Amino acid sequence: MDELLFVDSTFEKDNTSRYILSIQLSLDGFSFTVLNGNKKCIVLNRFSPFLKNGDKNPIASFVELVRNHELLNLDFKQITVLWVSNKILILPEEFFSEEFAFESFQLSHDLKTEDSLLWNKIPELNAWGVFSIPTCITDFIHSHFANVKLYHHSLPFFSLALKEKLPDGHPQVFLNVQNDFFHVIIPDRKGKHFINTFTYNTDSDLAYYILNIFKQQNLNNERSKLIIDGAVQEESKVVQLLKKYLGQVEVKLLPLEFRINGSIPHKEYNQFINLLNLSKCE
Secondary structure: OOOEEEEOOOOOHHHHHHOEEEEEEOOOEEEEEEEOOOOOEEEEEEEEEOOOEOOEOHHHHHHHHHHHOOHHHOOOOEEEEEEOOOOEEEEEHHHOOHHHHHHHHHHHOOOOOOEEEEEEEEHHHOEEEEEEEEHHHHHHHHHHOOOEEEEEOHHHHHHHHHHOOOOOOOOOEEEEEOOOEEEEEEOOOOOOOEEEEEEOOOHHHHHHHHHHHHHHOOOOOOOOOEEEEEOOOOOOHHHHHHOOOOOOEEEOOOOHHHEOOOOOOHHHHHHHHHHHHHHHOO
């Protein structure tokens, strides 16, 4: 199990019915974590990329990896899967219905015939997050795992950003960075939150979008704080670039209560922040 970043000494393979298994999944690969009863991370699996060739598509690779992984065939108290994608639509509660979700989603995103449409309630927004996922993935997940729940990976990001105390004066900007896209939210006291998702190719593209958001939203570059999490480190090029133009840039780290292995640097957890924070939203 070389893909395991660590397994804590307290982990009991024969007693996993007490634990929570959380999987972070995309079309590129997956990672997972096991939390104990106190929601501390006791197993952390580093990102396992899917094989991409003519004989094995990403979905078939996921199925094979799960079936052959010893830990992923054990019984757990709770199982959650976080689907990583830039395709999400936020629908206010008062407008939500299954029919309207399908109609609205297709105005913003391509909904393929082989995809299913799912939705998660986001209480802090009084809204629903609507997202698509390949049907064959959901079928396998439900057949392999008992009592599994599926979420869009942005749910813990939006939920926790909205639980932060709003500062007096200048708004804060929250950013969740993935490999080729990012989510952004600017909480507002009156509930008129700015929420969007952007794709990017380079660090310069990412920095440009962020600076343009500051400009379009009339934010003060020195007073409004930018809080970044996800697939980014303090020493990342984009962070250093943004610090040249913005007065307050913070790379948000995973809360200490989740970390049970003190030998693993904070930055090793950054890519798993939505995965581990999900337990705070359930």
